[in-house]
Amino acid sequence: MSRGFGGSARIVWQDENTVVYEYAPFNLNEPEYRNSEHVYDGRITISKDSMVEPEIHEKLKVMHSGKKKLIIKRLRRDVDFGALLYAGKITIENSCYCWHLVGTEKNIGMMAMKIVFRIYDHYQDEGTLSETVSLYY
Known part of the structure; x- marks a missing residue:
């Protein structure tokens, strides 16, 4: 059951140093935050040098047939957001559809932070920045 x-977010611009996502949060429980038109009015800017590389473990495993196979595991590292x-490595401009603010100064939209978490997780799992991000709770 959904909450x-x-x-959702998508890349609007990137170069060798920076990537910019625009995002659109929604809350179906409150009419003023539904965002049924899917307006992407929030912005997330990430410096590419802030992307944390995963810890990579390589292991040779002997299979049942006697052949050796290289197994590579990517282990996520903690990121100090x-x-x-x-x-200033991550900057967030809140959407007008933000209904819950988080952070020490309560100035960052909750869905923006969840999207940032998903971007970093995808980078550590796949080694690339995702073109789009979607979250549904």
């Missing part, structure tokens, strides 16, 4: 809120926000 009735979520958001607070430090990245404070240093």
